[in-house]
Amino acid sequence: MIKTISTIPDLRAQINAWRSQKQVALVPTMGNLHAGHLSIVERALSAADRVVVSIFVNPLQFGVGEDYQTYPRTFEADCEKLEKVGTHLLFTPSVTELYPAGMEATTYVTVPKLSDILCGASRPGHFKGVATVVNILLNIVQPDKALFGEKDYQQLTIIKRMVADLFMPIEIIGVPTVREADGLAMSSRNQYLNAEQRAIAPTLFQTIDNMRIKIESGEHNYTSLENQAMQTLAETGFKPDYVAVRQAHTLDMPTTAADEDLVILAAAWLGRARLIDNRVVAK
Secondary structure (H helix, E strand, O other): OOOEEOOHHHHHHHHHHHHOOOOEEEEEEOOOOOHHHHHHHHHHHHHOOEEEEEEOOOHHHOOOOOOOOOOOOOHHHHHHHHHHHOOOEEEOOOHHHHOOOOOOOOOOOOOOOHHHOOHHHHOOOHHHHHHHHHHHHHHHHOOOEEEEEOOOHHHHHHHHHHHHHOOOOOEEEEEOOOEOOOOOEOOHHHHHOOHHHHHHOOHHHHHHHHHHHHHHOOOOOHHHHHHHHHHHHHHHOOEEEEEEEEEOOOOOOOOOOOOOOEEEEEEEEEOOEEEEEEEEEOO
16 A cells, blocks of 8 residues: 555655655645646656655635535545555645644735736636645655646746745656547546537637647737637637637747747636646747
């Protein structure tokens, strides 16, 4: 059975025993693990000597009316998957372990500007919850490296900024999105889709990938492309939140410079599932 630790002192004791000779990597998750998560763990195993995976459904990043209570929890299956790929340690803290003073009284970490746009505009406070819990986990584990999926591109950008701004000696590594055969990005929330919605869902990726092709072919009217994509998604059955072309490293609005590194980001509701995806534009 995989070694499992649930308290901070026990976790620190184990990591300190490793640290003198071993590089440690952290993979934070909320559980309900799929092939996308496992690809991150496998990348961590190749990047460090010891890998810690955390499973914690973080209430601080869920807004009012969101799916905290119903978020899928599959702990036993998760343990089996992590053991199979060779995870060294699983950290499973309780809410009171990470927020001993209560969430209302805890110290928050916020990354300004980046946290208020795109998904942050639609989910106020979400990225404050993400930055806070990731900061807590990084402080507890003190890994040499931490790995996150590129599917949530905005989240990855925010975490990189937080680590840089706070001078944390931690390398943040993004791991490419794992997709289903039809292009749909793997996500724990995909299981909210019924059969009809699941058939429609790949349109999100197809739409932003078509935008990528047009931009790489020389189209620079980004507003027009965004509007067309929103219309396509709406006509297909989505309730689109946003489709946006942004600068890849800062998520700032693009300028007229043709040689910018760009990324296309999108979020849309399909039934009760809020799907996100992104596509980096090649120069």
